[in-house]
Amino acid sequence: MPDPMMLELALPAFAALALLACATVVGAPAMRKLITVYEAKHELKHGSAGWLRSIRGWSMVAFWLMTTCFIATIIGDWAANGDLGAAIDRGWLRLRILLEIAMAIMESD
Template sequence: MTLSLFAPFLAALALAGVSTVVGMSSVKKLITVYEAKHELKQGSAGWIRSIAGWSMIAFWLMTTWFLATIIGDWGVTGDLDGAMNRSWLRLRVLLEIASALASSDN
């Protein structure tokens, strides 16, 4: 009984840990781009090339957000199967956004 009450909380902690480990490379890219290209003006060809690859950061954020919405839905309703079923619409929206990001990232 107590495990079922703490399951969403434990899942949220696991998501935070895993997303931190997975997102470290994206954050390192963000820091590298800012440090290496800080003198470039917005609109220059070098600045535009420097933002290529940022879709990985967006994919990481979208994945973390998607999993967090499932965990939040599960925590509020207490129904994991229902939370998974309701997540299909959110997944379709995220896939549309991801395909648009991937096509614009050259």
């Protein structure tokens, strides 16, 4: 039977690894867009139609980063305090702030 102390330490670590794997799978298109924008920034003149089209979609990168950071704060809170329920409750407060930021990003994109 596994030691309860080891299990208590292993659950947040496993959750962090799962977050990293999911963020990698979900973030691949966002990083592809980031690379496209970076390449377009250096190959096309500022103000050209191609350059303007290439910078649309930054919100996808921002949403990916915000989602990953949000889930990471819940995992970090859970690892620090050992109470998943309380970490999720505090996560709701963070989610409200992130949604306001997301709305501002969507308005500018």
